[in-house]
Amino acid sequence: MRLRRLVPVLLAGLAALPASAQELTGTLKKIKDTGAITLGYRDSSVPFSYLDGDQKPVGYAMDICYKVVDAVKAHLKLDKLETKLNPVTSATRIPLIANGTVDLECGSTTNNVDRQKQVAFTNTHFLTASRFVAKKASNVTKFDDLKGKTVVSTSGTTNIRQINEYNTANKLGLTILPAKDHAEAFLMVETGRAVAFVMDDVLLASLAAGSKEPDAYVISKDAISKPEPYGIMLRKDDAPFKKVVDDATAAFYRSPEGKTTYDKWFTKPIPPRNINLNLPMDEALKKAFATPSDSPDPAMY
Known part of the structure; x- marks a missing residue:
């Protein structure tokens, strides 16, 4: 009887342990073991992910991914975390996420039901038609x-x-x-x-x-x-990693920095040619930022 009473106490104690003390799995374990996280980028998806005048990947989605990298580094309590950059195309982005080559796809990818059968998405960062x-x-x-x-x-x-x-x-x-x-x-x-x-x-x-x-x-x-959601892609069925990513993007979108970052890429001149898209944030996206969601359903927005 005494042992039976002790089991729930031990389980409760394990649940209270910090993430670093629990056994890591999936993408978080891969990142911790290698000391690196790999971001997939597009070369011409302006202003989400593209190459600037120095052939460096930049953009709105890249900025969001770097915020996620900071959150992963903090979650894993790493002193440093190498960020690797890997080019992807419309055809290669899903296979490269699925096979583990890329950890986050930072681009202009529509989150829909079909794709959610193969990959996961974090909270919506843009709505388009x-x-x-x-x-x-x-x-x-x-x-x-x-x-x-x-x-x-x-x-x-x-x-x-x-x-x-x-x-x-x-x-x-x-x-x-x-x-x-x-x-x-x-x-x-x-x-x-x-x-x-x-x-x-x-x-x-x-x-x-x-x-x-x-x-x-x-x-x-x-x-x-209908208006369709864009999201950062990550591997499917990796709940611990997805939680870190979801928490990071939700906090970012709700913060003043989320709106500032949007304006930086959509209402101001952007490199390398200083073009201005003149696309202020609409009401649907303001709502999506206030109540972050990874839903693929346009009716949710």
């Missing part, structure tokens, strides 16, 4: 104007699936070309190989703002998606 960019001279401003024309979208993205589904459902007779990345897709519109590039509106705004003739382009008013 799927629209198109075209040259004003082409006289297309809505999706129905694209009937029978050639459009492009980036391979491996939610957007290329959406435009294929929209094309079929509305019998538009589109020719839909896949591009390896956003830069290549925009170039196809720039050079006339495609009339429009279908992508998340914020990425289209950044590509147009950074082009040789920003005033030559128009972004469609109508969208083929």
